Amino acid sequence: MKAGSAEWWRARYAARGRQRPRPGGLELKRITRAALDIVDAEGLAALTMRRVAEDMGVRHTSLYRHVASRDELLVELVDHVLGEVVPGATGRGWRADMEQAAGEFRRVLLAHPAVVPLLTMGQLLGPNALRGREFGLGLLIRAGWEPARAVHIYLTVAHFVIGTALLDAGGAARGVEERTAMTELFAGLPQYPLVRELAEPLNLPDGDQEFAFGLTALLNGMGDPR
Amino acid sequence: MKAGSAEWWRARYAARGRQRPRPGGLELKRITRAALDIVDAEGLAALTMRRVAEDMGVRHTSLYRHVASRDELLVELVDHVLGEVVPGATGRGWRADMEQAAGEFRRVLLAHPAVVPLLTMGQLLGPNALRGREFGLGLLIRAGWEPARAVHIYLTVAHFVIGTALLDAGGAARGVEERTAMTELFAGLPQYPLVRELAEPLNLPDGDQEFAFGLTALLNGMGDPR
DNA sequence: ACCTGAACACCGTTCAAGT
DNA sequence: ACCTGAACACCGTTCAAGT
Numbered sequence: 001m002k003a004g005s006a007e008w009w010r011a012r013y014a015a016r017g018r019q020r021p022r023p024g025g026l027e028l029k030r031i032t033r034a035a036l037d038i039v040d041a042e043g044l045a046a047l048t049m050r051r052v053a054e055d056m057g058v059r060h061t062s063l064y065r066h067v068a069s070r071d072e073l074l075v076e077l078v079d080h081v082l083g084e085v086v087p088g089a090t091g092r093g094w095r096a097d098m099e100q101a102a103g104e105f106r107r108v109l110l111a112h113p114a115v116v117p118l119l120t121m122g123q124l125l126g127p128n129a130l131r132g133r134e135f136g137l138g139l140l141i142r143a144g145w146e147p148a149r150a151v152h153i154y155l156t157v158a159h160f161v162i163g164t165a166l167l168d169a170g171g172a173a174r175g176v177e178e179r180t181a182m183t184e185l186f187a188g189l190p191q192y193p194l195v196r197e198l199a200e201p202l203n204l205p206d207g208d209q210e211f212a213f214g215l216t217a218l219l220n221g222m223g224d225p226r
Numbered sequence: 227m228k229a230g231s232a233e234w235w236r237a238r239y240a241a242r243g244r245q246r247p248r249p250g251g252l253e254l255k256r257i258t259r260a261a262l263d264i265v266d267a268e269g270l271a272a273l274t275m276r277r278v279a280e281d282m283g284v285r286h287t288s289l290y291r292h293v294a295s296r297d298e299l300l301v302e303l304v305d306h307v308l309g310e311v312v313p314g315a316t317g318r319g320w321r322a323d324m325e326q327a328a329g330e331f332r333r334v335l336l337a338h339p340a341v342v343p344l345l346t347m348g349q350l351l352g353p354n355a356l357r358g359r360e361f362g363l364g365l366l367i368r369a370g371w372e373p374a375r376a377v378h379i380y381l382t383v384a385h386f387v388i389g390t391a392l393l394d395a396g397g398a399a400r401g402v403e404e405r406t407a408m409t410e411l412f413a414g415l416p417q418y419p420l421v422r423e424l425a426e427p428l429n430l431p432d433g434d435q436e437f438a439f440g441l442t443a444l445l446n447g448m449g450d451p452r
Numbered sequence: 453a454c455c456t457g458a459a460c461a462c463c464g465t466t467c468a469a470g471t
Numbered sequence: 472a473c474c475t476g477a478a479c480a481c482c483g484t485t486c487a488a489g490t
Contacts, residue, residue: 006407013414049464061465062474070464120343120392125411130418133428137420151427155393156440163389166346167381181232185351188239192356194363201377202359214382217447218440275483287484288455296483 003071004122013127028066030056032080035073039114049073071121078118079126084108087135094143095219098153101136102161102215109165110207116165144225153222160218161211168207229297230348239353254292256282258306261299265340275299297347304344305352310334313361320369321445324379327362328387328441335391336433342391370451379448386444387437394433 001008034055039047049070053060067073085108087101109116133154140150186196195202227234260281265273275296279286293299311334313327335342359380366376412422421428 006404006411010407010411010414013411048462050462059475060463061467061476064465065473117343117346120346130415130421133421134418137424141420147424148427151424152436152439155428155436156443159389159393159440160386161389162392163385163387166388166392167385178232181236185232185236185239188236189356192360194367195356195359198363198373198377201374202381210378210381213378214385214444217382218444219447221443221446221448274481276481285456286482287457287486290484291454 002122003069004075004125006123006125008072008075009125028076029080031063031066031073032076035077036080036112036115039077040112043114044117047074074118074121075126077115078121078124079128081108081112081115082124082126082128082132084111085128085132087132089139094139094145094225097139098136098157098219099215101132101139102157103211105132105158105161106165106211109161110168113165113168116162119162119166140225146225149225156218157215160214164207164211164214168211228348229295230301230351232349232351234298234301235351254302255306257289257292257299258302261303262306262338262341265303266338269340270343273300300344300347301352303341304347304350305354307334307338307341308350308352308354308358310337311354311358313358315365320365320371320451323365324362324383324445325441327358327365328383329437331358331384331387332391332437335387336394339391339394342388345388345392366451372451375451382444383441386440390433390437390440394437 001011031052034052035047038051038055049063050060052073053063063073067076085101085105087097087104090096090100109119136154136158137147137150140153141147145153182199186192186199189196227237257278260278261273264277264281273296275289276286278299279289289299293302311327311331313323313330316322316326335345362380362384363376366379367373371379408425412418412425415422
């Protein structure tokens with residue numbers, strides 16, 4: 001049974017709450033938190049079963065009683081991060097709500113850049129992912145969008161947020177040395193004049209501004225319900 | 227020097243063409259191709275240095291003469307795949323050109339789903355990535371968009387294509403068994419009524435249709451140059 | 453210059469054994 | 472029920488040695 005699949009999640013939901021951890025013992029949530037700490041501080045490559053166990057003061061083989069594999073841990077980690085997304089109604093209409101929720105989603109992803117690539121591992125079917133779906137669909141449908149169109153809008157915005165976060169997390173050229181390295185790189189590549197000329201905005205984009213620009217364009221293009 | 231960084235690519239561009247492979251010997255391009263075959267057939271996890279070497283009839287340690295690390299191989303693999311993107315002018319205006327280029331980009335990504343997550347590893351600064359940038363910026367600027375805005379539009383569309391491809395590649399519920407598993411999963415989760423009601427379009431989306439919808443909305447929202 | 457063989461440190465996972 | 476210790480197969484990478 002592949003970690004993150006619908007079948008896997010079903011078994012997971014069924015098992016939830018059945019655990020009764022001993023005080024001070026291991027527990028899925030504690031493991032996930034330790035994993036997130038490692039990933040945030042040192043990146044995905046540093047996240048090994050042995051390292052998680054070490055940080056928790058336990059042998060690495062003990063982890064396998066709570067999580068069947070490293071892949072399962074990664075799936076749980078993703079939903080754990082999605083749990084930090086707390087959207088709320090603005091009271092200023094569906095567009096404002098959508099922008100607020102998208103911005104909140106983006107904020108959380110940028111706070112955990114190493115986790116973002118994991119969003120591509122499979123479908124997002126954990127409890128926190130579904131809560132976000134329910135919220136997004138609800139605000140669109142209450143605004144009068146017909147369901148099929150609400151799904152389109154929801155998915156498009158979600159994809160946009162993830163897409164920009166991905167390139168923001170992995171891509172942006174931060175720091176002076178990377179910046180000068182970029183300039184030197186393009187200086188030696190006269191075959192790409194526009195890329196060279198526009199190197200500054202292309203490689204040192206203001207991610208937030210670019211995000212706002214794209215989201216506005218996207219929502220502008222959606223029109224209005226009914 | 228981190229694989230995929232501007233500094234790394236600069237050294238890489240400088241070294242390019244300096245190799246003179248023996249007939250039948252190893253060569254970066256042949257290694258990259260072998261790697262792509264493995265990844266396409268069996269996914270990213272199957273891509274080990276040992277496996278690549280085995281497929282090429284060579285010892286795995288030999289690869290390190292042509293590529294400094296597995297990470298470097300992955301970076302080269304990404305640009306190799308981007309080389310399959312062949313956009314062309316439609317003669318029907320910038321919007322049609324942009325839609326054609328985005329569709330072509332999407333087509334290539336979907337043909338190599340296991341490679342898509344790698345697009346998030348770092349900046350896309352290889353020769354094929356830069357060629358694509360130059361093309362996209364060129365068509366926008368020739369259409370009359372001012373440079374700063376052309377950069378915005380280019381990045382937004384690129385992010386959208388990658389975002390949708392990511393979720394398409396990893397996410398869609400293909401096959402009957404995954405479909406019924408999904409139904410059963412939601413049947414047990416009454417706390418998400420909309421997610422349950424709209425499970426069909428949410429989890430079995432027609433990716434191409436959804437892509438077209440989003441791209442149209444995006445470009446609609448951009449307006450016109452000048 | 454290129455490829456090989458042996459070796460090292462590290463990893464995920466399994467399982468019998470302890471409490 | 473939970474944790475441990477030992478073990479297995481596998482991995483990326485290094486390097487001296489061959490041609």
